[in-house]
Structures are given as structure tokens and as C-alpha cells.
Amino acid sequence: MTIHFGDILKEWRGIRRLSQLDLSLEADTSSRHLSFLDSGRARPSRMMILKLADALQMPRAAVNKALLAAGYAPAYPEMPPDHSALEPVHDAINIMLSNHLPLPAVVLDRHWNVVNANASAVQLFTEAGLADATNMIEALIADDPETSVIANWVEVVTLSLARLRTEILHRGSDPTMQKTLARLAGHPRLVGADISDIDLYAPVVPIILELSDVRLSLFSTIAQFGTVQDVAVCDTCVEMMFPTDETTRTWFEARQEG
Numbered sequence: 001m002t003i004h005f006g007d008i009l010k011e012w013r014g015i016r017r018l019s020q021l022d023l024s025l026e027a028d029t030s031s032r033h034l035s036f037l038d039s040g041r042a043r044p045s046r047m048m049i050l051k052l053a054d055a056l057q058m059p060r061a062a063v064n065k066a067l068l069a070a071g072y073a074p075a076y077p078e079m080p081p082d083h084s085a086l087e088p089v090h091d092a093i094n095i096m097l098s099n100h101l102p103l104p105a106v107v108l109d110r111h112w113n114v115v116n117a118n119a120s121a122v123q124l125f126t127e128a129g130l131a132d133a134t135n136m137i138e139a140l141i142a143d144d145p146e147t148s149v150i151a152n153w154v155e156v157v158t159l160s161l162a163r164l165r166t167e168i169l170h171r172g173s174d175p176t177m178q179k180t181l182a183r184l185a186g187h188p189r190l191v192g193a194d195i196s197d198i199d200l201y202a203p204v205v206p207i208i209l210e211l212s213d214v215r216l217s218l219f220s221t222i223a224q225f226g227t228v229q230d231v232a233v234c235d236t237c238v239e240m241m242f243p244t245d246e247t248t249r250t251w252f253e254a255r256q257e258g
Contacts, residue, residue: 102256
């Protein structure tokens with residue numbers, strides 16, 4: 001099926017909830033010309049596509065798709081992970097993972113697949129029974145309430161759903177993410193769950209892990225590469241976990257010393 005630029009333009013206007021008039025004002029062009037582009041009656045210049053993409057805050061992958069649909073070369077590179085040009089990025093990731101020890105940190109792609117992790121994260125996943133987890137959302141979906149170590153599973157899933165929705169809104173149509181969102185939102189443990197006692201607007205909402213010998217409380221920060229132009233790398237994030245209490249901090253420090 002051939003994808004036309006006008007279809008992509010209408011899709012992204014819908015995602016951003018902008019009328020033709022709204023977008024024409026944002027992109028400093030006439031609504032008449034925009035109407036012609038929407039309908040396919042006019043072919044956009046490369047510069048016009050980039051201008052509209054900027055006004056619509058389209059992610060790099062979507063910009064490339066729009067350019068290709070109009071017959072132009074992509075603007076942003078899509079390099080294989082082992083390309084020499086990406087070595088500084090991989091070096092930076094390894095530095096972040098190493099420097100974050102003894103606390104856990106993981107590297108996720110746009111679909112929440114775990115592509116790298118430091119030794120502390122690997123040890124934590126192993127002790128939590130998640131050693132085989134390769135995707136953070138799939139791990140939540142597959143979590144067995146009979147053996148689960150996530151004490152606040154409903155809370156964690158509710159926040160993960162909010163994050164997924166935000167990412168989908170930013171990145172646009174992504175069948176994989178949409179299916180994952182639907183599966184997680186329709187999880188039997190979530191449907192009808194009582195969240196009246198959950199404060200989702202607290203200053204810090206941690207994940208609580210109850211291991212055999214300790215109760216760990218962790219929150220996370222996410223680092224992304226804002227100035228990296230590569231399509232895949234710009235969606236990669238490094239999630240670094242921090243303790244919310246001294247018990248958790250001491251537990252990780254003791255394991256590094258050991």
C-alpha cells in the first residue's frame with residue numbers, strides 16, 4: 001500500500017489536534033496551500049516538509065517517512081548499532097552504566113526492550129526472579145501475583161501506562177506500542193482494581209520490591225540523547241534507579257563491597 005504525504009500530514013495533524021488553519025499559522029504558510037498538501041493536489045518542497053514537521057513536533061523517524069513519501073531522501077541517519085559513528089554514544093552509555101554503580105541502571109529501546117544493563121541491575125533482576133526479562137512491559141504483564149516481588153504492582157502499572165501513552169503521543173502511530181498499551185491496560189489484575197488508596201500524585205512514586213531478605217524502594221530518572229540525530233539512538237533511554245530510603249541504599253552498597 002502506497003503511503004502519500006497528504007495522509008501522513010493529516011495523521012499528524014490529528015495526533016497534535018491541529019486544524020489546517022492552526023497548522024498554517026504555526027508553519028507560517030497559507031491554509032489554502034496546506035489544504036492542497038493535505039489532499040495531495042500539491043507536492044510539497046523538501047523545505048516545506050521540514051517546516052511542517054517542526055511545527056508538528058514530529059519525531060525523526062516520522063520526518064524521514066514523510067520525506068520518503070514525497071519522493072525525497074531521509075533527513076536523519078538510520079545507522080546499524082555497530083557503526084563507528086555511534087561509538088561515542090555507546091561509550092557515553094557505558095560510562096553512565098558504570099558510574100551509576102552500585103545502583104541499578106538499564107538501557108531501553110523505544111519498545112522498552114532491555115538492550116544493556118549494569119551489573120547491579122542484572123543482580124537485582126536475578127534476585128527478583130526477573131533474570132529472563134528482556135522487555136520491561138512484558139515483565140509487568142507476565143508478573144504472577146502468587147510469586148510477584150512487586151508489592152505495588154497496580155501503582156507501577158498505572159504509572160507505566162501513563163508513560164506509554166505519553167510516548168505514543170510524542171512518537172505517533174506505532175502498532176507495537178499500541179498493542180502493548182492495550183494488553184497492559186486490559187490486564188485482569190488492573191481491570192476493576194481498587195486504586196482509592198494509591199496516591200499517584202505524590203512527589204515520588206517508587207517501585208517497591210519485596211525480596212526474600214529486604215524490602216527495596218526505588219524511583220528512576222530517564223536520560224535521552226537530545227543532540228543525537230540517529231533515528232534509533234534518539235529513542236534510546238538510560239533508566240537509572242535511585243533509593244528512596246537508607247535500607248535500599250545500604251543493600252546495594254553492601255553487594256558492591258561483597
